[in-house]
């Protein structure tokens with residue numbers, strides 16, 4: 001071994017990667033020694049050389065040697081022995097491993113990269129089973145994140161793809177430092193991060209289609225450029241997305257479909273959206289994630305399906321369906337359905353306004369937060385279903401049973417419906433601006449069990465227009481705005497509602513019921529909405545002058561959250577009561593924050609509050625009886641009594 005070179009190998013083309021100088025001292029990286037020739041279509045000239053390969057991606061040396069075309073393994077005897085050991089382990093894993101074995105294995109290995117060497121489906125199985133890991137990333141807490149190398153991304157596309165920005169210790173995004181200290185300043189000492197797996201978490205991807213019909217590229221833009229990075233082996237994608245992308249490329253080549261060219265605005269296929277559904281009631285719950293199926297939406301550069309530019313659309317859909325859809329009983333499909341979206345705009349807005357269902361099932365369902373939720377390709381859905389599920393479980397515990405809930409920025413109403421189902425809410429009102437979400441909500445509502453006696457409604461309205469209207473009569477407000485955070489008018493309304501609830505501001509002269517409703521935006525929202533009444537038909541709007549005492553803020557934009565939090569807590573309108581972060585996008589320096597605010601001034605610190613409650617606070621049983629009484633009053637229609645009791649209970653429990 002005369003001259004050993006330190007290099008990394010690109011696993012797609014097997015040429016040497018540009019950023020070869022990664023941290024080789026990291027214990028998480030394995031080093032293999034080979035002698036051989038670089039192959040592939042990279043510009044680097046094939047030559048015979050000795051190569052030190054840092055094998056941090058999920059390949060055994062044998063797979064690697066075969067794939068790379070390297071001729072000779074020239075590792076030291078320890079490495080050879082280690083390689084043999086790994087091969088033995090692999091063959092063990094390739095047998096069907098039992099659930100408990102898999103779980104034990106994950107724990108034993110500390111979920112290290114070794115577990116990547118098992119087959120894809122086993123890996124998916126493990127990641128699906130992975131319990132959320134909670135880490136606190138205070139200054140002194142870095143050691144508590146003991147998952148070590150599990151948290152490395154190890155993706156071959158990392159150096160060029162803009163999708164991920166960090167590839168080491170993904171369970172410790174840098175932003176957590178700021179988050180922990182911010183929450184500490186606001187009286188929350190135990191802010192922590194829940195992570196639910198580093199790989200294969202993305203169940204929703206929007207990818208650009210560029211290149212040529214002979215060599216299509218499907219992926220994301222390279223940072224700061226208009227070049228598309230092909231990401232066939234993206235580690236964040238659910239494996240079925242990568243399979244579907246491979247199938248789409250094959251179809252493009254076979255049919256000669258022209259990918260879109262931005263410079264000339266020509267070509268046929270602009271983008272593709274891939275959404276995985278893991279809902280499959282014919283499978284045991286444990287197998288559903290790995291067996292997900294993909295809804296493919298082809299964004300076509302044409303006005304509609306009848307235009308001449310669309311002539312290859314149906315043949316493309318048919319090709320995909322023949323190879324990946326449910327065509328035969330003995331065939332396991334990877335596709336759920338195929339849709340088309342038509343977009344001719346010159347902007348880089350991905351979707352146009354027209355959607356067509358082409359093949360497969362038209363409704364895509366997912367089981368989230370204890371409820372069946374329907375999505376169309378035009379509606380918002382969370383990309384990381386496992387992390388969202390963990391967030392919902394925590395969120396549900398923050399809502400008192402029997403509450404009246406309003407959810408602003410509700411999308412298809414996932415949070416609202418899940419609260420109605422799991423927290424026996426008196427009422428749930430969802431407000432969303434995208435009218436495409438209405439059908440999904442309606443379908444989900446039809447699957448809410450009959451035993452759930454809540455008034456559940458969905459209103460198509462801009463939450464920023466007179467938001468105080470939606471807050472009146474609610475006990476709990478849930479907000480889940482886009483990354484830019486809350487509209488200023490919503491922040492203001494939340495402040496006003498909190499002050500009114502504390503008796504610090506006069507109630508509105510325009511209460512919800514005191515006058516015949518004439519405001520056009522409310523009439524419109526009602527007209528465009530969906531409502532399911534309670535069995536007793538009592539209208540929630542009958543309850544006046546109750547203002548929320550709990551605000552639950554789900555945020556995907558950390559900076560906007562800090563801004564909104566500062567405004568909400570100003571003048572003691574609200575104070576922070578709880579905060580927790582979730583890793584929704586491992587590989588990026590971002591967190592999803594779940595923050596709970598309580599109305600008014602913080603009186604004591606949280607832990608002493610808990611202690612004092614134990615000694616002097618309301619006895620839970622009494623509260624339970626009182627709540628029952630309230631609900632009975634509700635059924636009998638004794639509004640005044642009900643509202644009085646609500647106020648009394650709230651005063652007693654804060």
Ligand SMILES: C[S@@+](CC[C@H](N)C(=O)[O-])C[C@H]1O[C@@H](n2cnc3c(N)ncnc32)[C@H](O)[C@@H]1O
Nearest residue numbers: 380409410411432433434462463464480481482
């Ligand atoms: C982050 S998503 C959350 C959706 C939903 N909570 C979920 O998890 O599926 C934000 C939603 O807010 C909606 N939205 C944005 N601006 C809005 C506004 N001014 N009024 C009402 N909804 C709005 C978007 O259409 C989107 O559905």
